[in-house]
Amino acid sequence: MTNPVRVTAAVSKVLAVFLEDPEADRYGLDLMRASGHPSGTLYPILLRLQRAGWVDAIWEDVDPVAAGRPARRYYRLTPDGLVTARLEIAALRQQLDRASGADKAGVTEPRPA
């Protein structure tokens, strides 16, 4: 476990969504909307994250007929994945901050102090 996962742009978006609320259970369509990824991008990423042990998945325990919709598959960060994701995202942010921090004409931030 924790075998190499390349934290690409698409992967970091998914991790960022998870980190918005690390306690929350998230399902596929939900993650698609929140990350902006199409299913063909999202599900392979979720598979890689699961294989790496960063993410867990469980089937929703609901009767599809009673609920009026298919059962969802809920994904959530493992404790391990939570720690690693935070580190990865922090590293990315630092890199981007270095870029816009050295730039006088800020686009969004008026005062860095």
Next chain:
Amino acid sequence: MTNPVRVTAAVSKVLAVFLEDPEADRYGLDLMRASGHPSGTLYPILLRLQRAGWVDAIWEDVDPVAAGRPARRYYRLTPDGLVTARLEIAALRQQLDRASGADKAGVTEPRPA
């Protein structure tokens, strides 16, 4: 011009380096060291950025014999590329900030205020 460029993780690293000092001329080896990319990653990215009109390139006007090294090829952001790069990087940063901002236990930042 300004045809679609996918701002992947590797591309954003290159843009971030350019934004550290948008006035500066940068050459290949320099960008390789600053971005951490191997040549096989960097040069294709520079080509894509040039084709999109985000980056300009000119050959250094120097006598290789006198300088004791091969001439460098200098790359720099176009005015258009500067604007676009800033927007892209700002968007990425916002996304990452939302992720760690909603998280109580901060990893690096003690006080966001």
Next chain:
DNA sequence: GACCCTTCGTCGGTTTTCTACATAGGGTCG
């Protein structure tokens, strides 16, 4: 001549991304 250094790239295999499509039940409209 053999070797390393700087500097520019390209080549080719692996990994990642993404546009379709597949599946399956439910609801709606005419």
Next chain:
DNA sequence: CGACCCTATGTAGAAAACCGACGAAGGGTC
């Protein structure tokens, strides 16, 4: 009841991106 959209899951296959290895070309050193 057939055509169509909605929620859900995911796969298939091609295009794109990545990156280690290599090549080219000159300079210097031993």
